[in-house]
Amino acid sequence: MATYVIVGAGLAGAKAAQTLREEGFDGEIVLIGAEIERPYERPPLSKGYLQGNSERQEIFVHEPGWYADNDVDLRLGIRVTRIETAHHLIRLGDGSRQPYDKLLIATGAVPRRLPGPAHYLRTVEDSEALRRRFAEGADVLIVGASWIGLETAAAARTxxxxxxVVEPEPTALNRALGQELGELFARLHASKGVDLRFGTAAAEITETGVRLSSGERLAADLVVVGIGAAPEVGLARDAGLDVGQGILTDASLRTSHPDVYAAGDVAEFFHPLYGRRIRVEHWANALHGGPVAARSMLGQEVVHDMLPYFYTDQYELGMEFSGDIEGHDEIVYRGDPESMEFITYWLRERRVIAGMNVNVWDVVDDIQELIKSGVTVHPKELSSG
Structure with missing residues (x-):
């Protein structure tokens, strides 16, 4: 009987285990996670759960009994220390070994850190700790006007x-969206009373706040760092797998070793629409990538060709984003961005490569179909169509 091992008990790993069973795999499934919580989804940690609008049980991928009921050997609080591809086994932190026939690496990413006593938002424990401090009315200083930084700012302000918020770029989300759209999000937060400090960095984090690169000191009860995340590629690199910005895979999520696969934040996979490898750190990639990896492990001909997608909720603003803006040469708006109810299209050579709908709903499927079609469009069609 074959043994399939999944390293990483997050959304991608849990959905892979579920898909293996749904597709009829009757061998042994071992799902190993470093956290003590059973697999859960991360978006609520900086959105509804952080704000106290959703309950703890709502964040989990499956009910507590699902793993036993589906004969999935869920091992929590255990770290994998080494992958030995030549022997088809992994070594665990407790000194034991686990053989495998096929292996899925879904170890995700970890927050990029700065020296000093700061908080980060990655785990359910992180979210709960911040929620408690917000409820106490702490003065909060956030390093990084990223998506996670702004969502945390919205939760704290609410x-x-x-x-x-301290950010070395000239505005919020400058690298993600560009200055014009980033300014819209900056103005939203400013209108809610957030003190935004752009063009300056956190030079030192102390128990009482932050010293800026300008020399100014800002006092705070709580410092939260949100400056991006790095994929957990150490195990793969040490095992001799090909690694770039993430673990390199083909479009079916196979790595450079025929019996090892990667999915979720950690995978840098070939996307047929873009003709290159991309790495996506958002929820939808884990949700869809886990099942693709599972089917690939079963020998099915599958391709992970879902468009990158993510969403954010900040105050009364809701946004969904589809695609990849790399290489765009034109931006077209439908609606007035100042009204905070509009659609943005990014174009390259008159073809839509990405779209963002802000407080406009039920349009994601249409936007994604337009991106996938590759048809040329006139900007006026997008702005008034």
Missing amino acids: AGCQVT
């Missing part, structure tokens, strides 16, 4: 905290 809870009534005084909030300051």
Whole structure:
């Protein structure tokens, strides 16, 4: 009987295990996670759960009994220390070994860190700790006007905290969206009373706040760092797998070893629409990538060709984003961005490569179909169609 091992008990790993069973795999499934919680979804940690709008049980991928009921050997609080591809086994932190016939690496990513006593938002424990401090009315300083930084700022401000955001770029989300759209998000937060400090970095984090690169000191009860995440590629690199920005895979999520696969934040996979490898750190990639990897492990001919997609909720603003803006040469708006109810299209050579709908709903499928079609469009068609 074959043994399939999944390293990483997050959304991608849990959905892979589920898909293996749904597709009729009757061998042994071992799902190993470093956290003590059973697999859960991360978006609520910086959105509804952080704000206290959703309950703890809502974040989990499966009910507690699902793993036993489906004969999935779920091992939590255990770290994998080494992958030995030549022997088809992994070594665990407790000194034991686990053989495998096929292996899926879904280890995700970890927050990029700065020296000093700061908080980060990656785990359910992180979210709960921040929620408690927000409820106490802490003065909050956030390093990084990223998606995670702004969502955290919105949650803290909604809870009534005084909030300051420090960002070395000229505006919020500057690298993700560009200055014009980033300014819209910056103005939204400023209108809610957030103190935004752009063009300056956190030079030192202390128990009492932050010293900026300008020399100014800002006092805070709580410092939260949100400056991006790095994929957990150490196991793969040490095992001799090909690694770039993530673990390199083909479009079916196979790595450079025929019996090892990768999915979720950690995978840098070939996307047929873009003709290159991409790495996506968002929820939808894990949700869809786990099942693709499972079917690939079973020998099915599958391709992970879902468009990158993510969403954010900040105050009264809801946004969904599809595609990849790399290489765009034109931006077209439908609706007035100042109204916070509009659609943005990114074009390359008159073809839509990405779209973002802000407080406009039920249009994601249409936007994604337009991206996939590759048809040329006139900007006026997009702005008024």
